[in-house]
Amino acid sequence: MSGHHHHHHSSxxxxxxxxxxxxxxxxxxxxxxxxxLTGSLALLADAGHMFSDFFNLLISFLAIVFATKAATNKKTFGNHRLEILAALMNALMLIGVSVYIVLExxxxxxxxxxxxxxxMMIIAIIGLVANIGALMVLSGKNTKENLNMRGAYLHVLGDTLGSVSAILASALIMAFQWYWADPLLSLLIAVLIALTSVRLxxxxxxxxxxxxxSDIHIEELKKGLxxxxxxxxxxxxxxxxLSSDVHNFSCHLVIDNTASVNHQRILKDVDRWVSDHFNIQNRTIQIESVDNFNCTAS
Incomplete structure (x- = not known):
């Protein structure tokens, strides 16, 4: 059942x-x-942000395509990590973009x-509409759960703010001929890009x-076990x-020897408890009895 659920999400x-x-x-x-054409840095900054967005969406897309490929002998966990590597590359690219805009x-x-x-104003307004459209397409329940999708969403959100500041800059230039508003507001866009990328x-x-x-507390897990x-x-x-929505769990349990008859029951109980209380897909549990443990405990 969980497999099907996952597949529906990804499509x-x-x-x-x-x-x-x-x-x-x-x-x-x-x-x-x-x-x-207009000579506006704010527009170029926003376009740069949009390019990194586009790239980010592409990576997220490829990560989903590859993540569904089955595990092999060489890669026993399949390709789940691709999503994380994609997000990493993307964060680094974005930091580069923001540094470039700041210097410029x-x-x-x-x-x-x-x-x-x-x-400049007209183009910025069209950009804003496009971004709002993309935000509406991307917002949804699974966006919150998946690091990859959340990365994509955060980017487009930053982008939207970028378009807003480009509109603001062009308004200031129109009204007061404050040409410095353009580089100043592009600095603001750069800071926004930098903040989201550092977090990612x-x-x-x-x-x-x-x-x-982040949603799993080890102490709580220990207490429960x-x-x-x-x-x-x-x-x-x-x-x-492994990736933002696939977690692994492993532990050694020391079992009271009088209960040794019920190893299997304890194993089942623990496994069920972990799967009920935490969102963990892969569980590995090893059992040791008390007397063994006392010898091996160093």
Whole structure:
């Protein structure tokens, strides 16, 4: 049942990613040309952000396509980690984009460039509409649960703010000829990009370092396990993530020897308890009896 449930999610995610790519890809192109023609850095910054978005959506899409491929002898966990590597690459790219915009903006603040604000305004408004469309396509229950989809959503959200600030910049230029508003607001876009990408970077590194998933508390897990009848102690307890929605669990249980007849029952109880209380797909449990444990305990 869980397999089917997962599949349904991924096909739905795939569809929304494709739509978002179509919307964002086409406007990115328009914004890029518009930025070059109008001389607006805010538009170029937004186009850069949109490009990294587009790339991000593409990676998320490929990650879903590959993640469904079955495990092999060489890769016993299948390709779940691809999603995390994709998110990592993407975070690094975004940090690059933001650094570039900051440098460019500083240069322009020193010597403001004339920007044609009318066309800039029109293009920025179209960009905003496109982004809102993409946000609507991407928002949904599974976006919150999946790191990959959440990455995509956060990007488009940052993008939307980018379009808003480009509109604001063009309005200020129209009204007061404040040409410095353009580089200043593109700095704001850059900071936004940097913040989202650093957060994404932290989360992906946590997964790559086999960190405990944020929604699982080891202490609580330990308490629950030792409370199960027959379990004396728990050690070598590990919980880690393969991808944002696949978690692994392994532990050694020390079992009261008088209960030795019921090893299987205890194993079943523990497995059921873990699967009921936590969102963990792969569970490995090893049993030791008390007297063995006393010899081996160092």
């Amino acid at each position: 739905k995610n795939k569809k929304s990613l494709i739509w978002a790519m179509v919307i964002i890809g086409s406007w990115m192109f328009i914004e890029l040309i518009g930025g070059l 903006a500083i240069e322009r603040l020193a010597s403001p460039t004339v920007v044609s604000s009318g066309p 970077l932290k989360e992906t590194l946590h997964v790559l370092m086999e960190g405990t998933p 030792t409370a199960i009848t027959g379990v004396v102690d728990v050690h070598d307890l590990h919980v880690w993530s």
